[in-house]
Amino acid sequence: MRNRIILHYGELTLKGCNRNSFVKKLRTNVRNKIKSLDLTWDVVSIHDRMFIEIPEDFTGDMDAVAEKLAEVPGVAWLSKVFWFSTNQYDWFEYKPDLSKVEELIEQLANQTYQKDLSFAIRVKRSDKRFYQPSKDLEMQLATVILKNTEWKNVNLNNADQYFYVDISSRGMSVHTNKIKAIGGLPVASTGKIMCLLSGGFDSPIAAYLMAKRGCTIDLIHFTANNIQPSKLETYKVSRIAQRISQYCGKVRLFLLPYTHFDLALMEKDLDYDLILFRRFMARVAERLANNVYAQCLVTGDNLGQVASQTMENIVSMTKSVDIPVLRPLLTYNKEEIIKLSRKLDLFDVCVEPYKDCCALISNTPKTKSIHERLEYTEATHFEDYEALINDTLAEKQIIAYNFGQRIEVEYK
Numbered sequence: 352m353r354n355r356i357i358l359h360y361g362e363l364t365l366k367g368c369n370r371n372s373f374v375k376k377l378r379t380n381v382r383n384k385i386k387s388l389d390l391t392w393d394v395v396s397i398h399d400r401m402f403i404e405i406p407e408d409f410t411g412d413m414d415a416v417a418e419k420l421a422e423v424p425g426v427a428w429l430s431k432v433f434w435f436s437t438n439q440y441d442w443f444e445y446k447p448d449l450s451k452v453e454e455l456i457e458q459l460a461n462q463t464y465q466k467d468l469s470f471a472i473r474v475k476r477s478d479k480r481f482y483q484p485s486k487d488l489e490m491q492l493a494t495v496i497l498k499n500t501e502w503k504n505v506n507l508n509n510a511d512q513y514f515y516v517d518i519s520s521r522g523m524s525v526h527t528n529k530i531k532a533i534g535g536l537p538v539a540s541t542g543k544i545m546c547l548l549s550g551g552f553d554s555p556i557a558a559y560l561m562a563k564r565g566c567t568i569d570l571i572h573f574t575a576n577n578i579q580p581s582k583l584e585t586y587k588v589s590r591i592a593q594r595i596s597q598y599c600g601k602v603r604l605f606l607l608p609y610t611h612f613d614l615a616l617m618e619k620d621l622d623y624d625l626i627l628f629r630r631f632m633a634r635v636a637e638r639l640a641n642n643v644y645a646q647c648l649v650t651g652d653n654l655g656q657v658a659s660q661t662m663e664n665i666v667s668m669t670k671s672v673d674i675p676v677l678r679p680l681l682t683y684n685k686e687e688i689i690k691l692s693r694k695l696d697l698f699d700v701c702v703e704p705y706k707d708c709c710a711l712i713s714n715t716p717k718t719k720s721i722h723e724r725l726e727y728t729e730a731t732h733f734e735d736y737e738a739l740i741n742d743t744l745a746e747k748q749i750i751a752y753n754f755g756q757r758i759e760v761e762y763k
Contacts, residue, residue: 354405355434356417357524361427361534376537376565377401377425383600384423387754388416397521398477404434421530422598424563425537430515432524442523443480452525453495456514459527460500469506470496470514477519488516536565538599543567544677545640546649547632548588548604550705552692553651553680555591559695560679561649562599569643570595570602571636573609577746584757589750590700596752598695603760605639606748611739621728626664626720630671630729635740637672639747643762647675653688654681663719670722 358381363373374396381394381401392403405413417431433455441447460470472492474485483491492514496502517524546558548570562568572588583589589604596602612631616624636648652660669676680688692698729736751760 353407353434353436354409354413355432355524356403356405356413356420356429357432357526358401358403358420358426358429358532359399360401360425362536363425373425373537373540374401376540377423380423380425380537380539380600381420384420384754385416387756388419390416397519417530421532423537424533424535424565424598425540426532427534428532429530430524430526430528431530432517432526434522434524436522437520438522440523442518443478443482445482447482449491452516452523453492455525456492456516457495457499459514459525460496460502463512463527464501465511466501467504468511469504469509470502470512471505471507471510472496472514472516474516475518477517480520481518492516533563533598535563538562538565539567541565542647543569543643543645544647544649545569545571545636545643545645547636547651548572548591549651550588550591550701550703551651552685552688552697552701553653553656555595555651555697555701556683556688556691556695557649557651557679558595559598559691559697561677562595568595568599568602569640569645570604571639572604572606573632573635574606575613576608576610578606578748580748583748583750587700587703587705591697592750593752593755593757594695594697594700597755601751601753601758601760603643603749603751603762606750607635607743608746609743611742615733615739621732623717623720623725623728625659626667626717627725627729629659629664629668630725631739633668633672633676635743637674638740638744640674647677648672649677649679651680652678653683653685656685658718661718663721664717667720667722667725671725 360377363370363377366373378394378396378401385392395402413431417429420426420429435451472489474488476485493505513527515526541564544561544566546554546561546568548554548558558568558570570592578586592602592604612628616627621627633648640648652665654660654662654665689698692701733739749760749762751758
């Protein structure tokens with residue numbers, strides 16, 4: 352008997368002819384996640400799952416490893432299992448010896464016993480060469496528990512504790528736990544995006560949701576001035592990017608000062624200063640996205656949440672660029688966003704005091720703008736708009752993470 356971690360993927364099973372490419376991406380991402388934990392375990396793909404063989408000499412915390420693997424987009428759920436290999440146990444002979452399995456079930460039942468709660472056995476017989484029908488084996492193992500442990504209540508439909516037995520051509524797995532993972536699609540399977548990242552709650556969740564849909568993530572953030580290199584890693588937004596990378600793998604954060612646009616704006620007395628600034632950020636982000644071959648911009652905009660996110664202002668920002676702008680949080684309310692932020696362990700860093708650049712630009716933003724009027728304002732009041740973009744990009748700083756660990760990368 353050996354220990355394994357088995358990972359199941361739900362949505363990937365529906366991918367038809369493209370399924371193998373999605374599974375290959377997921378396997379690579381799981382391997383990279385394991386490598387980031389300083390482990391050298393291999394990942395094997397079979398049918399509708401993957402498994403990781405745990406070395407017998409491993410003395411670390413397998414629960415902690417499992418929790419980290421649950422963060423990988425594309426994994427629907429996973430289990431820590433006890434594995435009986437077909438090479439060691441001939442499960443396909445007539446009436447095989449199940450004494451080892453019964454001993455293990457009894458042991459797990461004693462470990463998990465809670466007074467007045469109910470249990471059930473779930474057997475999945477993927478290989479029908481195993482002589483005994485699933486229901487019969489369930490009854491046999493339930494009898495073992497009832498006779499030899501303090502469990503007394505069986506509930507077949509809604510048990511408090513389940514014991515799972517899966518039988519495949521390679522062997523038999525036994526486990527009590529199913530750890531729900533984040534699901535979705537493997538990162539790097541659906542495209543690349545550039546996400547505008549602030550220091551608040553919304554945009555980090557937007558980046559996470561796009562990673563969950565299989566996107567490779569780059570992040571762009573606008574600062575009041577250049578960050579000192581010695582303070583770059585402790586900067587709040589850098590730590591947000593570090594946490595996002597726990598789910599996305601490799602993430603680059605581009606930090607750009609908005610001083611050039613701010614100085615140009617201060618010379619003018621213009622209405623709609625905030626939406627003009629947001630249009631500027633979108634154009635800089637579009638230029639950078641084109642340079643790194645990102646296909647879309649992503650924002651944390653939420654319809655009607657603040658003045659800059661009225662329908663009119665969202666439309667005006669979108670029309671300022673040619674690249675598609677995606678807004679995965681458009682219909683979320685703040686409570687839903689905060690709840691997800693807590694779940695992803697982003698809340699504590701996002702809630703830290705931080706003065707958002709939009710708030711610095713305007714305290715009383717206009718709520719209704721028209722693209723054509725803004726376009727006219729930009730053409731008549733900013734003599735060399737292209738120079739503002741180029742000067743801003745020239746002062747970019749980059750910090751990158753891979754599964755939470757800082758790495759050195761080249762900008763291409």
